[in-house]
Structures are given as structure tokens and as C-alpha cells.
Amino acid sequence: MQFIPSIDVKSGKCVRLCRGEFDNCKVYSASPLEAVSEYGLDQTKWLHVVDLDGAVCGFPQNMCAIKHVVRSVDCSVQVGGGIRSLETVYEYLKAGAARVVLGSSVLTDSKFVSEACKRYFGRVALSLDTVNGNVVTNG
DSSP, X not given: OOOOOEEEEETTEEEEEETTEEEEEEEEESSHHHHHHHTTGGGSXXXXXXXXXXXXXXXXXXXXXXXXXXXXXXXXXXXXXXXXXXXXXXXXXXXXXSEEEEOHHHHHXXXXXXXXXXXXXXXXXXXXXXXXXXXXXXX
């Protein structure tokens, strides 16, 4: 089993949701990169970064901040949250992400997921979130 530390990005800041509620979160740092450095997360093999705003609205909202993290750390970074187009997959991989994580689209857009997995073989991970034992989408 492999544990991968994760940071969540909301409105450009590193946050942690309280009980999964988007309106109830604790801000850990004004900058995701500051949080990575402060907690030594760049010393791990992998780092998982989630665009929470993107997960909710369906397209990236914090891409600049996330790309900055990807380009600034020495570890492998996987990125998730609001990745629902081949263009977005390409943008994150081109920026240096080792892998993208597809969530909601696994259930809603099998053509996109299939094409992303084929085009970027080995660099796409699939993820499903659950709440009370039920699979959920859109954050």
C-alpha cells in the first residue's frame, strides 16, 4: 500500500474541508506551495493536489497555483479536480504533472475517460468518491 500526501486548493489557498463541506474549511496557507514547503511534502515520492473549486464547477479554477506547485517540487505530482476535457489533461501533463486523476467523468463521460486513458496511457488514474456508502460526483 502506498500513502500519498494531499493538499486541497480552494480560491488559490491550501485548505482542508471540515466534514467535506465546501463552505466550512480551514485555511492552512495562503499559497499551496508554501504549505508543501512548510509540511515537507516535497520530500515525498508523490504528492496529490486537488482543485476543489474545479471539482465542483467542472473545470479548473486553480490551474495557475497548481501548475506552480508541479513545476516547483522534485516529487511526482498527481492532479485532480475538474479535469473533464482532453485539453485540461494535456495542460497539466505538459506542466509536469506525472499523472491526472479523473473522478466525476468516470461516471458521466466514458468516451472522454476512454480517450484520455488511451492517449495518455499510464498517466491517468481513476477515482470515485463516496458519501455514506454512495458514489458521488461533482466534488
